[in-house]
Amino acid sequence: MSAGDAVAQQSQPDVDNTVTRIEVNENGSAHWTIQIRTRLDTEQREDEYAAFQEQFRDNTTQYLGPFQTRMQGTVADAANATGRQMRATNFTASTSVQEVPRQWGIVTYEFTWTNFAAQQNGQVVVGDVFQGGFFIAESDTLEIIAPMDHEIVRTDPQPDSQEGDMVAWDGREDFDDTNPTVVFAPAPNQTDATTDSDGPIDSSPPTGDGSFLDTLGLPVLVLLIVIGLVGIVAAVMYRRRSSGTSGQGAAATEAGESQPSTQQTASGGTASGAAMTDEERVIDLLEANDGRMRQAEIAEEFDWSASKTSRVIGNMADEDSVEKLRIGRENLVALNDDQ
Numbered sequence: 001m002s003a004g005d006a007v008a009q010q011s012q013p014d015v016d017n018t019v020t021r022i023e024v025n026e027n028g029s030a031h032w033t034i035q036i037r038t039r040l041d042t043e044q045r046e047d048e049y050a051a052f053q054e055q056f057r058d059n060t061t062q063y064l065g066p067f068q069t070r071m072q073g074t075v076a077d078a079a080n081a082t083g084r085q086m087r088a089t090n091f092t093a094s095t096s097v098q099e100v101p102r103q104w105g106i107v108t109y110e111f112t113w114t115n116f117a118a119q120q121n122g123q124v125v126v127g128d129v130f131q132g133g134f135f136i137a138e139s140d141t142l143e144i145i146a147p148m149d150h151e152i153v154r155t156d157p158q159p160d161s162q163e164g165d166m167v168a169w170d171g172r173e174d175f176d177d178t179n180p181t182v183v184f185a186p187a188p189n190q191t192d193a194t195t196d197s198d199g200p201i202d203s204s205p206p207t208g209d210g211s212f213l214d215t216l217g218l219p220v221l222v223l224l225i226v227i228g229l230v231g232i233v234a235a236v237m238y239r240r241r242s243s244g245t246s247g248q249g250a251a252a253t254e255a256g257e258s259q260p261s262t263q264q265t266a267s268g269g270t271a272s273g274a275a276m277t278d279e280e281r282v283i284d285l286l287e288a289n290d291g292r293m294r295q296a297e298i299a300e301e302f303d304w305s306a307s308k309t310s311r312v313i314g315n316m317a318d319e320d321s322v323e324k325l326r327i328g329r330e331n332l333v334a335l336n337d338d339q
Contacts, residue, residue: 017139030116049105064093078129127181136171164306292334
């Protein structure tokens with residue numbers, strides 16, 4: 001199987017590389033994104049790609065139709081081989097130009113593959129659909145993303161890079177039958193917080209011949225009393241400070257001074273009193289960092305998992321609010337020029 005082979009070839013510019021991205025869901029379905037990339041390193045290639053884009057947008061079906069037919073056949077073959085009911089749906093195609101750090105013309109094909117991965121003993125397993133293996137050409141990349149709140153527990157073969165819960169292979173790579181294989185399991189911190197390794201945690205007070213206070217013992221009881229007194233003193237001081245601040249605010253308002261209607265964000269931007277969306281937080285962060293950052297840095301800044309970061313950035317790229325480029329083993333995220 002090769003995703004690149006499924007791309008329609010009607011009057012399409014020369015392809016410099018292909019990035020195939022498979023985002024796996026917990027139920028076994030997967031969202032496929034295949035980017036066909038052409039380097040626009042001369043004025044002539046820019047002009048040729050602009051003409052191609054106009055043709056593509058005028059008759060997208062000419063390009064999407066053959067791709068859809070080929071992939072539906074691939075999914076049907078995989079369903080016969082694995083015995084799982086599968087479907088390929090939600091096909092789309094689009095074209096764009098990416099300008100960081102250099103200019104690329106990109107054709108993006110997307111679709112959903114139902115029951116792409118197997119579910120075995122609570123794990124999500126990718127691999128059995130690749131009957132006869134999978135092929136990526138020189139300079140091409142295959143990325144497989146873990147389901148939300150899952151971690152990677154096994155891969156075969158060893159990936160060229162792993163960033164959080166994403167593994168990637170760079171071409172040329174001719175995988176063996178039923179490979180690449182990636183096994184995902186629920187992350188340990190997703191287990192029920194009310195249980196431990198020996199079973200449910202008993203949160204009821206201790207019982208027995210003595211009272212609850214007797215069970216605590218005198219030292220613990222004294223400590224609780226002290227903590228309670230500290231809390232009361234802190235509450236009184238807080239109320240006094242709040243009262244003084246409110247009075248100052250009211251006086252300022254009466255004097256005609258306007259009150260601030262925005263709050264400072266962590267990245268240095270401002271936002272209304274309403275909670276910011278993840279996308280707005282990313283845009284603020286990029287604006288505070290010259291418009292571009294590594295995707296791993298964004299995840300670290302917000303303490304997000306790699307899968308959440310990937311989904312947020314992916315949605316923003318689909319909406320053309322940011323641009324994303326694979327550089328070596330990392331993703332660079334940059335604000336769109338229109339922002």
